[in-house]
Amino acid sequence: MLAEIITIGDEILIGQIVDTNSAWMGVELNKIGVKVKQITSISDDAQHIVCALNEAQQRADIILITGGLGPTKDDITKHTLAKYFNMPLRLDEPTLAHVKSFFEKLNRPMIDVNIKQAEVPDGCTVIMNKNGTAPCMWFEHNGKIIVSMPGVPFEMKYLMTEEIIPRICQRFEMPFIVHQSILTAGLGESFLAAQIADIEEALPSYIKLAYLPKLGQVRLRLSATGNDEVALLAEVALFTQKIVGRIEKYVVLTEDVPFEKAILNLMEKHHLTLSLAESCTGGYLSHLFTQHSGSSKVFQGGAVTYSNALKQSVLGVQQDTLLKFGAVSEQTAIEMANGAVANFKTDYAVAITGIAGPDGGTEDKPVGTVWIAIADGTSVKAKMYKFANQRLQNIERSAMAAMMMLFIQLKQDLEVG
Amino acid sequence: MLAEIITIGDEILIGQIVDTNSAWMGVELNKIGVKVKQITSISDDAQHIVCALNEAQQRADIILITGGLGPTKDDITKHTLAKYFNMPLRLDEPTLAHVKSFFEKLNRPMIDVNIKQAEVPDGCTVIMNKNGTAPCMWFEHNGKIIVSMPGVPFEMKYLMTEEIIPRICQRFEMPFIVHQSILTAGLGESFLAAQIADIEEALPSYIKLAYLPKLGQVRLRLSATGNDEVALLAEVALFTQKIVGRIEKYVVLTEDVPFEKAILNLMEKHHLTLSLAESCTGGYLSHLFTQHSGSSKVFQGGAVTYSNALKQSVLGVQQDTLLKFGAVSEQTAIEMANGAVANFKTDYAVAITGIAGPDGGTEDKPVGTVWIAIADGTSVKAKMYKFANQRLQNIERSAMAAMMMLFIQLKQDLEVG
Numbered sequence: 155m156l157a158e159i160i161t162i163g164d165e166i167l168i169g170q171i172v173d174t175n176s177a178w179m180g181v182e183l184n185k186i187g188v189k190v191k192q193i194t195s196i197s198d199d200a201q202h203i204v205c206a207l208n209e210a211q212q213r214a215d216i217i218l219i220t221g222g223l224g225p226t227k228d229d230i231t232k233h234t235l236a237k238y239f240n241m242p243l244r245l246d247e248p249t250l251a252h253v254k255s256f257f258e259k260l261n262r263p264m265i266d267v268n269i270k271q272a273e274v275p276d277g278c279t280v281i282m283n284k285n286g287t288a289p290c291m292w293f294e295h296n297g298k299i300i301v302s303m304p305g306v307p308f309e310m311k312y313l314m315t316e317e318i319i320p321r322i323c324q325r326f327e328m329p330f331i332v333h334q335s336i337l338t339a340g341l342g343e344s345f346l347a348a349q350i351a352d353i354e355e356a357l358p359s360y361i362k363l364a365y366l367p368k369l370g371q372v373r374l375r376l377s378a379t380g381n382d383e384v385a386l387l388a389e390v391a392l393f394t395q396k397i398v399g400r401i402e403k404y405v406v407l408t409e410d411v412p413f414e415k416a417i418l419n420l421m422e423k424h425h426l427t428l429s430l431a432e433s434c435t436g437g438y439l440s441h442l443f444t445q446h447s448g449s450s451k452v453f454q455g456g457a458v459t460y461s462n463a464l465k466q467s468v469l470g471v472q473q474d475t476l477l478k479f480g481a482v483s484e485q486t487a488i489e490m491a492n493g494a495v496a497n498f499k500t501d502y503a504v505a506i507t508g509i510a511g512p513d514g515g516t517e518d519k520p521v522g523t524v525w526i527a528i529a530d531g532t533s534v535k536a537k538m539y540k541f542a543n544q545r546l547q548n549i550e551r552s553a554m555a556a557m558m559m560l561f562i563q564l565k566q567d568l569e570v571g
Numbered sequence: 572m573l574a575e576i577i578t579i580g581d582e583i584l585i586g587q588i589v590d591t592n593s594a595w596m597g598v599e600l601n602k603i604g605v606k607v608k609q610i611t612s613i614s615d616d617a618q619h620i621v622c623a624l625n626e627a628q629q630r631a632d633i634i635l636i637t638g639g640l641g642p643t644k645d646d647i648t649k650h651t652l653a654k655y656f657n658m659p660l661r662l663d664e665p666t667l668a669h670v671k672s673f674f675e676k677l678n679r680p681m682i683d684v685n686i687k688q689a690e691v692p693d694g695c696t697v698i699m700n701k702n703g704t705a706p707c708m709w710f711e712h713n714g715k716i717i718v719s720m721p722g723v724p725f726e727m728k729y730l731m732t733e734e735i736i737p738r739i740c741q742r743f744e745m746p747f748i749v750h751q752s753i754l755t756a757g758l759g760e761s762f763l764a765a766q767i768a769d770i771e772e773a774l775p776s777y778i779k780l781a782y783l784p785k786l787g788q789v790r791l792r793l794s795a796t797g798n799d800e801v802a803l804l805a806e807v808a809l810f811t812q813k814i815v816g817r818i819e820k821y822v823v824l825t826e827d828v829p830f831e832k833a834i835l836n837l838m839e840k841h842h843l844t845l846s847l848a849e850s851c852t853g854g855y856l857s858h859l860f861t862q863h864s865g866s867s868k869v870f871q872g873g874a875v876t877y878s879n880a881l882k883q884s885v886l887g888v889q890q891d892t893l894l895k896f897g898a899v900s901e902q903t904a905i906e907m908a909n910g911a912v913a914n915f916k917t918d919y920a921v922a923i924t925g926i927a928g929p930d931g932g933t934e935d936k937p938v939g940t941v942w943i944a945i946a947d948g949t950s951v952k953a954k955m956y957k958f959a960n961q962r963l964q965n966i967e968r969s970a971m972a973a974m975m976m977l978f979i980q981l982k983q984d985l986e987v988g
Contacts, residue, residue, distance in 0.1 A: 165783050167607040169597030170792065173590060176612070180586030190584040192619070193612035195593070202609070209626060225761035226782045267761045306784075308964050344642035344684045365643045366582050367723075375587070430875070436861025437854030440875045444853025447929055447962055455881040457874050458847070458857045464872040464915060468885065498881055512864050545864055547725055 155326055156191045157183055158214040160206050162222035162231050163305060166195045175220055175310055182314055187328040187379065188216065198222050200234045207238060211298050216322060221305030223288035225267040232275070232291070235302055239293055241275035249280060249289045256287055281317045285309045290317065299325070330383040332390045335410040336374040336397060339558055343367045346374070346401060353396050361393065369547075369554045371406070371413075406561065413557050414442045420564055421452040421502075428560075429498035430456030431469050431490040433481065434508035434524060439553040454500050459490070469493030469505075482507050482519055484527075484536045491529035491536075502564075503529045504556050508539075510548045524552045528563050535563065572743055573608045574600055575631040577623050579639035579648050580722060583612045592637055592727055599731055604745040604796065605633065615639050617651045624655060628715050633739060638722030640705035642684040649692070649708070652719055656710055658692035666697060666706045673704055698734050702726045707734065716742070747800040749807045752827040753791040753814060756975055760784045763791070763818060770813050778810065786964075786971045788823070788830075823978065830974050831859045837981055838869040838919075845977075846915035847873030848886050848907040850898065851925035851941060856970040871917050876907070886910030886922075899924050899936055901944075901953045908946035908953075919981075920946045921973050925956075927965045941969045945980050952980065 159179055165171045176193045183190055191214050196202045203222075210217045222231030236243050250272035257264045271287045274280050281290035286309040293300040299322070303313050322328075338346060343365050347354070354363050360380050366373040376393060378386045398405050407416050421428060430440055430453075437458045443449050457468045462481055465471040470493040471486055479485040490505035508524030515521035522542035528535050537559060541551045576596055582588045593610045600607055608631050613619045620639075627634045639648030653660050667689035674681045688704045691697050698707035703726040710717040716739070720730050739745075755763060760782050764771070771780050777797050783790040793810055795803045815822050824833050838845060847857055853875055860870045874885045879898055882888040887910040888903055896902040907922035925941030932938035939959035945952050954976060958968045 164779075164781050166594065167597055167610065168601050168781075168792075168794075169594040169599075169607075170781075170783050170790070171785070172594040173610075177583065177586040177589040180584055182586075184585050190586075191614070192623075193584065193590075193610075195610035197608070206609075224782065224784070226764040262759070262762075265761060265765050267765065308961055311961075342679070344682060345679075347643040348682050348684065362581075364581050364585075364587075365641070366587050367641070368588070373587070375585075377585075429881075432854070432857075435858075436866075436870075437849070437857025437873075437875065438861075440849075440854025441852075441858050444855075444875070444877065444927075445963060445966065447927075449853075450877050453853075453877055455875045455877040455885070456854075457885070458854065458861070458872045460861065460867050460870055460872040464846075467914065467916075468872070468874070497884065499884075510861075510864075544725055544728075546862060549862065 155188045155216070155328060156214040157188045157216040157218060158191050158210040159193045160203075160210060160217060160219045161193070161195045161305065162198060162203060162219060164197050167197055175305065175307055178307075178311065179218060179314060182319060184331060184333070184377075186319060186323055187331040188322065198230050200230055200237075203231065203234045204238055207300070211296070215298060215326075217298065217300045218318070219300065219302040220310055223302065223304045225271055225287075231302055232273070235278075235291065235293070235300075236275035239275055239277065239295060241277040243273040244276040245269075246272050246274045246280050246289065248282065249274065252282060253287045281313065283309055283313060285312050292318075292321070329379050329381055330386055332378045332383070332386045333410060334376040334390045334394045335408065336376075336394065336405060337371060337407040337413065338374065338401060338404040339371045339406050341372070341401070341404045343372050346372055346404070350397050350400050353393065353400065357393065358389075361389065369551050371554065406558070412446075413554070413561070415446050417557060417561055417564070418443060418446060418449055418452050420561075420568075422448075424568060426452065426502060426564075427454050427500040428452050429454050429494045429500040429503045431494040431503060431505040432456060432458050433460060433465070433490070433506060434510040435506045435549050435552050435556070436460060436510075438549050439504070439506065439556060442553060454498055456494060456498065456503075465490060469497065480519070482509055482523055482525060484525055484538065487525035487527035487536045488529075488534050491527035491534050495529040495531050501530060502560065504560050505529070506552050506556050508548070508552055510545045510552075512545060522548050524548070524555070526552070526556045526559055528559055530563075530567070535559075572605045572633070572745060573631040574605045574633040574635060575608050575627040576610045577620075577627060577634060577636045578610070578612045578722065579615060579620060579636060581614050584614055592722060592724055595724075595728065596635060596731060599736060601748060601750070603736060603740055604748045605739065615647050617647055617654075620648065620651045621655055624717070628713070632715055632743075634715065634717045635735070636717065636719040637727055640719065640721045642688055642704075648719055649690070652695075652708065652710070652717075653692035656692055656694065656712060658694040660690040661693040662686075663689050663691045663697050663706065665699065666691065669699060670704045698730065700726055700730060702729050709735075709738070746796050746798055747803055749795045749800070749803045750827060751793040751807045751811045752825065753793075753811065753822060754788060754824040754830065755791065755818060755821040756788045756823050758789070758818070758821045760789050763789055763821070767814050767817050770810065770817065774810065775806075778806065786968050788971065823975070829863075830971070830978070832863050834974060834978055834981070835860060835863060835866055835869050837978075837985075839865070841985060843869065843919060843981075844871050844917040845869050846871050846911045846917040846920045848911040848920060848922040849873060849875050850877060850882070850907070850923060851927040852923045852966050852969050852973075853877060853927075855966050856921070856923065856973060859970060859974075871915055873911060873915065873920075882907060886914065897936070899926055899940055899942060901942055901955065904942035904944035904953045905946070905951050908944035908951050912946040912948050918947060919977065921977050922946070923969050923973050925965070925969055927962045927969075929962060939965050941965070941972070943969070943973045943976055945976055947980075947984070952976070
């Protein structure tokens with residue numbers, strides 16, 4: 155079963171916003187065995203919308219359209235679909251009642267364009283959008299399904315999860331899809347591929363292997379499609395075992411969760427707490443952990459000590475240390491980690507101090523130089539990294555390296571303990 | 572001048588990664604007057620690549636392809652292009668020398684697939700990729716330009732900035748493009764549109780107005796295209812003045828910078844410093860500020876006090892306050908902000924405490940309840956918000972609301988002062 159996603163709106167094409175919707179939809183569709191064949195972003199232009207719709211129907215069974223349903227002049231998706239399917243617009247009473255109650259709750263007056271949001275092409279199935287005023291519209295056309303929904307992420311996500319995915323599952327007989335992810339670190343994509351070339355060659359056509367490199371790690375992903383779930387699971391498990399056996403020392407995880415979530419899970423399982431002392435990552439690592447619900451069971455908090463003054467007052471870094479070795483040094487990283495573990499009373503603390511750039515680099519310590527330390531109250535380890543990329547890359551890679559150091563330390567301590 | 576972007580790789584379609592490249596390219600192309608007509612994401616599939624290439628050439632003059640140039644089996648872009656343009660592959664000596672030196676620097680052995688990365692279709696212009704091993708390839712075909720480059724963001728960005736954009740500017744005569752952004756808050760998209768409907772109607776065809784709503788704000792964006800830059804600038808300034816005059820009390824900014832950067836600029840100009848005390852936003856607001864280089868002139872640091880213990884020990888929140896009013900309360904927010912401004916010795920401090928969800932809500936304080944306080948050492952203000960969305964939205968909206976409160980406070984204080 156193939157799907158295509160069409161996102162409508164100039165804001166993506168001019169780069170005002172990044173299209174995060176499509177990736178999310180890709181993940182959810184994959185889970186039920188629908189493969190996304192193409193993602194197309196186009197402008198609010200009737201002719202272009204029609205062209206994209208025609209092209210998509212030649213390739214896919216399900217076309218999911220987001221965006222262009224707002225009340226303003228530049229949003230023309232609904233009118234274009236009405237013309238395309240030759241359905242005149244009619245006022246949908248349940249939608250109008252919903253829009254009215256929406257504005258009443260917000261204590262705002264309704265204006266003419268808001269009433270127009272309750273108009274729908276006569277002949278489509280209207281799906282109520284509980285989180286917004288633009289209704290979701292489901293069309294069936296020459297055996298294809300075309301769904302138009304708003305581009306606002308939380309409106310789209312609710313509609314996909316609660317309405318569209320269940321309807322797709324009901325409408326089609328879906329194959330089973332089994333995914334297995336193997337997160338590796340320490341070996342580049344081409345070297346990994348060379349090491350497991352014969353295993354990859356032996357994969358049957360219905361099992362695919364993808365290499366997904368990111369920030370010094372490579373995630374391998376096996377995806378199997380078929381009708382016999384039990385057989386698929388067994389086969390994927392077998393190939394996973396073969397691959398992991400071959401590249402064992404580079405394998406970090408075989409769970410398909412973000413790395414920070416895997417750390418939280420491991421620490422929660424062992425009733426361990428964590429605090430952070432961030433300098434160059436400026437709160438980014440804290441954010442990675444705290445975006446996951448339940449993170450408070452492990453993550454107690456931390457300090458973002460951008461200035462030297464805060465490194466001293468909040469973490470107890472010695473002024474002498476800063477003067478003698480500088481803020482980006484092994485000694486400062488160690489004192490930051492020790493200070494965090496002591497002041498924040500956690501089992502582990504991670505400290506990161508570095509030069510994210512583009513300014514602040516020196517010959518000795520160029521942009522991208524980062525010191526990371528892990529303390530557990532009795533011992534502390536520090537390591538230097540040299541990333542030398544751009545600011546945001548340096549921040550992301552520092553956070554990733556810190557998680558890797560922490561993960562390895564935890565594994566070691568838990569094995570020994 | 573129209574361009575299309577084609578991104579190749581399953582990782583985008585299965586949602587493993589979000590395509591941030593295309594938005595970045597859209598911004599850069601717009602700056603030189605190239606409009607992105609369509610962004611298409613497709614899989615590593617030869618037939619699909621050819622189909623996308625054919626369709627794109629019907630619409631656009633420049634086709635920019637990213638991805639699918641890695642050394643592994645699933646990367647087939649180069650072979651597909653060679654066949655498509657009927658150019659046999661040849662080993663490019665300068666590229667091979669570059670790949671060799673790349674591996675020498677990393678102190679890693681080269682394997683066969685790495686040498687193959689130096690092969691290029693015989694007839695294309697090879698552009699050296701200084702940051703990676705996959706060369707960039709520039710084709711001219713029936714008056715169209717087709718460029719293939721790696722999908723790794725910092726490799727692509729370097730190639731676009733240093734090589735491709737200069738070559739496009741040299742090759743074509745480009746019109747001038749003038750953008751003007753007006754950031755508003757406090758009024759929904761449809762109400763804004765109603766208020767300025769007559770101004771929008773009066774816009775000439777070469778000036779476009781877009782509404783870009785995000786997290787309780789709406790950014791208006793005027794874009795003018797033409798050959799007379801001076802006239803365009805004057806016209807856009809005139810319409811901006813008209814719009815701002817009409818909706819004055821909702822206008823936050825007329826600079827085209829992210830909101831947090833505008834705050835940093837304003838505070839830096841007035842030599843003011845900032846610290847943060849984050850609970851439910853968990854470091855996200857710190858990250859927003861610190862992603863910008865030069866933020867350290869204003870942002871001194873802060874605390875991520877996820878646990879009550881850290882709210883007490885780091886920020887000096889009274890145990891009584893937490894027991895009597897709870898962690899999510901006006902009193903706690905105020906004590907957090909006062910504690911931050913005192914302990915971190917900054918001119919302003921912002922505190923955020925709330926229930927991001929999905930757990931932790933009560934009848935009195937449902938998920939999405941957030942208290943934000945701003946302290947300046949002599950006075951403190953707190954305000955409650957009710958967002959009631961999903962966790963990540965609550966985090967983002969809390970950060971946005973906190974920035975809005977701070978910005979309004981700063982404007983007030985600086986006007987009075």
